[in-house]
Amino acid sequence: MPLSPSDAVEAWLAAYGAAEADVAHLLCDRHDADAVAFTFVGPDLAARDLTYGELACRSRRLATVLAARGVRRGDRVPVLMGKRPELVTTLLAIWRIGAVHVPLFTAFATGAIRMRVEASRAKLVVTEPAQRAKLDPIQGIDVLETGEAFDRLIDEAEPLATSIAVGGAGTMLQLFTSGTTGKPKGVPVPVRALASFHCYLHYGLDVTADDVFWNAADPGWAYGLYYGILAPLAAGRRNLLLDAGFTPEATVAVVGKFGVTNFAAAPTVYRALGKSGLVRDLRLRRASSAGEPLTPEIAGWARDALGVEVRDHYGQTELGMVVNNHWHPDVARPVRPGSMGQPMPGYAAGTVDGQLAVDVEHSPLLWFTGYHEEPGKTAERFTADGRWYLTADTGRVDDEGYYFFTARNDDVILAAGYRIGPFDVESVLITHPAVADVAVVGRPDPEGVRGEVVEAFVVLTGEAEPNDGLAADLQRLVREEYSKHAYPRTVHFVDALPKTPSGKVQRYLLRQR
Template identity: 35%
Template sequence: MTQEPFNWDPPARYNFARDEIGRLAAERPHVRALLWTDAAGTVIDRSFAELAGHAARAAAVLADAGVKRGDTVLILLSREIEWWELMLGCLALGAIASPGTIQLSAKDIAYRRDAAQATCVIAGGDIAARVEAALAGQPVGLIHIGGPRDGWRDYGAEKQAAAPLTEIADTAFDEDALCYFTSGTTGQPKMTIHGHGYALAHRITGRYWLDLQPGDLHWNLSDTGWAKAAWSSLFAPWLMGAAIFVNHAPGFDPAATLDLLARFPITTLCAPPTAYRMFVRADLAGRAFPALRHCVSAGEPLNPEVIDLWKTATGLDIHDGYGQTETVLLCCNRPGASRIGAMGRPAPGIELAVIDETGTAAPPGTEGDVALRAGDARPPGLFTGYRGEPERTASVFRDGWYLTGDRAIVDEDGFFWFVGRADDVILSAGYRIGPFEVESALFEHPAVAESAVVASPDPTRGEVVKAFVVLAAGHSGSDALAAELQNHVKATTAPYKYPRKIEFVASLPKTVSGKIRRKELREQEWAKAEA
């Protein structure tokens, strides 16, 4: 397998707001940058020149609020158009943007403010009351989106009156720019820090996975509180000169999403596996998406059956991609180099391997740790560390490799095949069982909308496979259906992998990014055994 060259020659100084948005505003002032819509039918179409102007005024509002270079700003917004202005405004100032979901509790907000020592919090009406409860009496600047609010600066009014910031911070390539809170297996969420150069490294994401170019309109369904929004709703499309599509609406409605795909000239789509599962369980007959040419998925592996059903309905493949909050794209399926059910091959510029306990690359077909080579030269887009936690940072590096915490195998052709998170792998009577293969087998049954497979304690086998199953419309749980699903899995994959326990549930616990929280379900199982 030959790897195409990727020229990675990072500059000493870099600022995305200046070097990319400023350049595009000068070179292509009237070209579309952002097409924003909402549930009420509002449509805002902004060019690169208009985008740069709004970002410059956002930076001025932040500066007037006392935000300085190096300060951390919590941005607790959904898909309001102001999110894009303020993310760019923070970068322009040299402040550290820390996006968060509006689902955060008051306790979460207080923890994030204290851990990051944030000097400013930006929020809208959906979460502003929780911010007030969390930060009452603290000397923190508050900026409100959506109109006046007592005790807050009114962003809209101040932006309208502000003179645009003209001097963008000349930030160093490795200077702190982004702070993402990511949950670990134990303890409080850790702060994943990226430098300004992280934005530039998403050339890999935009070119080799999203397949973007000028003239494209890219829609990423990710919540803005997830790092995936930085990947596909901010940096990668604009690095490629493409435009970004946004729909600001409460919740996720698969039928409404498909309507928008048909109505607007969206050429590329990035959606989590949960969304595609809902799409293919909906009625796709007669639907047409005339502009759509390229589809990708990320967050966790996508079941092969979903990929097949989507292609049957639309004629389009779904290209799985893999990376983390700590990285840019690491590997993916690409047009002409794709294998259904695989994570894909490493992206150009990325040295990815499956390694054993000694840090040696494992032979094809052997399960091991997914690791990124991190020698003397830092790989493109790798995080700079977990803020304030040098021991935790050191714990994810071994023998010159960054350990992702995922387990996989590599086949003879260099394709990676996901087994599971290291702590999700089930050990039953001597067998190692990855949850993903069992979940994929279950999804092939028409009664299953979604499932999560975890280890459940067993006195004889140590652990057994348990499946939490969300049923498709028109089906109801019963002992007979559970037995049918068990037999289906036995016939679809190795019989020892079948779920010995099945529990029908209305929904599955998920992260804001749409990943199933198997850890939560697994802990529930073990807590029952200990009770």
């Protein structure tokens, strides 16, 4: 008899939260060696399966290689790599020796990479040839690059005999999340968070053994990593990984060729598919959206184009997914327009002073306890009595328990599912000699695809003249020094920025212009 949601949560917590929890065993070694863990799809749609047996063998040998390079338990190891077999192999190898994976988005430029490498005090970075040049300016790190030499090192290494069990409280990941001020904050993810990730895959997405599952999000970010790599491995469910940038044409081709039945992506993907006119005769069993609020037009389009509604889900890097329009029949409820659903099994939620909040005491799956070495920032996330985790997103809950997202309580920009901190972009723009002051905000995408786009308001130095060439220079600076996904689509030259008496930029006034 299937377990009830409460019993399932208890079982997952017992497995992933145990003092002897071994990540390599939980994600790989306990599964059927002949079962397919991932299907890797190339830009030409050529496919390659990776079985759990192959993953176990290769990761054990790579773990020996990493140990020989000086990686030890607790060390942070950033990985800058696309969705290829070496990525998953590297992650399992890192966890076998008790080290901590630090994801690096492949669209990041050197500046964003350097910040994460230095903040994590990493000694070694693993990358691929296409990304290698971004690491050259960073001093004091060892670089391990995929290719023939990488494969030869693995082939010649002895497999690691025993993996290190760091336990449910041990850290397995450290992501960085952007805010409105200061550098991105480190989010340590413990092994016991796998219980929450497994729960979402089961109840939120309803991924079954018969599904062809495709989470199209990038594993350089939380949703793609948590639910495109970790949750499928934990549950023993195959996921497709497409090693190519998003296009509507490629997405339609992959869904059609591989017979995808369960699809998860950001709203920007669904919007682009709808505008492309390419979606014909595709029929999904489940379709889910996360990363930013789902706009109403997608729901109407999806029923006709995909044969199923798209269900909106809500979460954060610090939480994973917590409030969802769940798909699993045991917890599914009718979708209410504009609502992101109800709390997932293992979580209790509410609102505190208009903020969406998680009830700490009654949320056994809650795993976030604080930012890495940031006690002040951590304190901002919890009420003084420690009862509530505060999301910094405003919202409401109706009388029937449906939650509605109202707005962010900060100025983080949500563009195509990615969280962009204004401070990160401003820190790059201010380095230009013509820039005296700058503020960055998010505006609704005029094309209705990306959710929001980045816009910059720039005050120039006395001798500088505003012109299109200077605007292009500033856009290029962000692309090259921070990230291609975060450059300002529009640069406004202004005489002054609106500020409070204490000097804080009033970004809400800029968004109203």
